[in-house]
Amino acid sequence: MTALPTRSLEAWRYTDLRPLDAMSFAEAPAAPLPDDLPDIGVPRLVFVNGRFDAAASSTLMFAHGFATVTEESDLPLALINAQHAQDGLTLEIPAGVDAGVVLLISYANGGALHPRHRISLGAGATLTLLEVIKGEGVYWHNPVTDIVLAQGARLAHYRLQNESREAFHLATIRAAAAADAAYESFTAVMGAKLSRAEFHVELTGAKAHTHLNAAQLLGGSQHGDFTSVVRHKAPDCSSRQTVKSVLSDAARGVFQGRIEVDRVAQKTDGYQMSQALLLSPAAEMDIKPELQIFADDVKCSHGATIGALDEEQVFYLRSRGIPEDTARAMLIRAFLTEALEPVTHAGAHALFEAAIETWWTGK
């Protein structure tokens, strides 16, 4: 197996995988699916311990069989995934088709899982993919998702990462958007003992667009890392990114976001905002926003803030008779609103709202 990356690699300076290295993962017998899996009235595809569960899944004409994986990048986790991948979702939406909403459920209760998902949209096709990731017990989930969007295609990709609090979740998501295509994405990071979501989005055709948002809600001694690289490889592309982190107890949040602008990518419009709220003295946030720009006619900016909840705002709400805990909950909900912007599907939106509510009350 390819070795796990270490902190001596710049891309991994804030996330230490030694706890994962020290583990061994026994194959677990597939547990019966929990009955609280979300149902928003759309076709669903279910993976249990990294394997497709046909019985629990809807039949979908766009879903295809799994083909073997060849990995061309040098990303250590994608290489490990390629060495072990045995299953995964393959979705191909033909040109011009609106495939509606698809729910992808990944459930795990043991073992080391390396699913490889592939999603491709033909010219002008559209799809909303809602991923719900859950589990129980100790396991390692190392999914790689490869997304290809042809000209004018539009994928809305929402992920609710709510793994078991004892699990390791290291996801790699790569998307390439051709001219006029759009990749709209939102990830909620709430579960896992240690997690990283690593996005690589390439805008390869003129006027391609991406929205790459995330909200990290972490407590206990959770470690959550959201890493993204948005590469502008063609002129007139735009990228928008809002990443919000709320950290309580001794949680540690990481955001590393790089915007790269190639020489040819004139008229690039890139924006990135990363904000974190530290709710307790032991919480920690590390942010590394990066701009790497080789074209001159561009408009790129990033911003980052780290701080506590504004006590004046809390006071304002309390002076209007709102109990302290409710006041704080309201402010945190408001803080997260902007990140949820790309989630336009009402069912998906409600699902995230409910998950945030559960997180806050259970905190």
Add this chain to the structure above:
Amino acid sequence: MSATVETRDTVEALSVEKYKYGFTTEIAMEEFPKGLNEEIVRLISAKKGEPDWLLAWRLKAFALWQKLEEPHWARVEHPPIAYDELYYYAAPAAPAPKSLDEVDPALLNMYEKLGIPLNERAALAGVAVDAVFDSVSVATTFRETLAKSGVIFCPISEAVREHPELVRKYLGSVVPYGDNYFAALNSAVFSDGSFVYIPKGVRCPMELSTYFRINARNTGQFERTLIIAEEGASVSYLEGCTAPMRDENQLHAAVVELVAMDDAKIKYSTVQNWYPGDAQGKGGIYNFVTKRGACRGRNSKISWTQVETGSAITWKYPSCILQGDGSVGEFYSVAMTHNHQQADTGTKMIHIGKNTTSTIISKGISAGHSNNTYRGLVKIMPNASGARNYTQCDSLLIGDQCGAHTVPYIESRNASAKVEHEATTSKIAEDQLFYCRSRGLSEEDAVGLIVNGFCKDVLKELPMEFAVEAQKLLAVSLEGSVG
């Protein structure tokens, strides 16, 4: 006439002194072959009549340096540096030109544009001593005034002899000899530099500057500067000059250490315009510098201001360790790169004490084929309650062959701290240019004007006369970048 006599005497005295320290004498050059080994380190130390503890310190640094590897994380590219091909003492400058006629006309042209007085131009171009007369007499007058208020301002080699207890106490206390590759190299072979000590409660009566100190001009590649401000003291120090030095040396690895005690203030300004290499990127200085200030005392303040327009490669991160409660760190920077220059510069603000605040304003301008990177760290330690940081990094691109990069690291481990960072990258807006052009400004003047506006937040932090020169310098450095 008596003034002239006095001046000549002073110069003679200084010249003797110069010889004693072996700055540029032929003899020194013969005695010190190129290359670096323990013998050279011992020779440097012996030549300066250093005490054993300092030699031991140098040797420790040298031993460590041999084991270290050159850092490669910065966004700069250069062929491997042949450390054995360098001279570590008495920099082997090309024979000094005898008069201004022998100096490169391009250099003279630049002095003209910067408005540098004629007699100073010769000094800057490296013409032998005579033109420095004025500066020398100025230097000595200054030293008398300073001595009256108890301020020590002298070469660090002199300080080692005259004030060993101070040097021993503070040298390496902010930048330890093993801090990084270039700091270790500097610790082993540093030739000279400035030493400033401001006693308790003293406000230094004038701006201190290496510009006026003849013996600081030829200190060679490895300067070591140490500034200590005792409780309640304050000082403003300016390093460098606004005109390019005629300098063929390839590597400059300096170390600057600042120490501020309770309520002390140190303001350190740099205008760096070393030789940047020609338009094809040949030659030029590698400027690998470690600068760090320690705010040890309560409510102390260290402020770095830098205007970086020179050097083929700049690798420099003036930093503040905010240890004392309520201490303040500031970093104001303009970094301009043109042709094939590379700059990787920024700062580190380490918040340790309570209610510490830091401000970072960085303006990067890239033109030609250059690459300009801001790299910085803001770190809030768990005990730094109430800490506050504000960072603004803006980049301006002129031309489509250059690169501008921003790599900030922000680490907060205290919930009551507030950290804010913003960065933008853009080019000069067409409408701004058009506006200026329609008022009759040439394109070059318009760009110069806009760039100066872009840098205003930083330039206003410079001592006034240098701010004026820095503005001109930016315009000169930009020449040929438009049209």
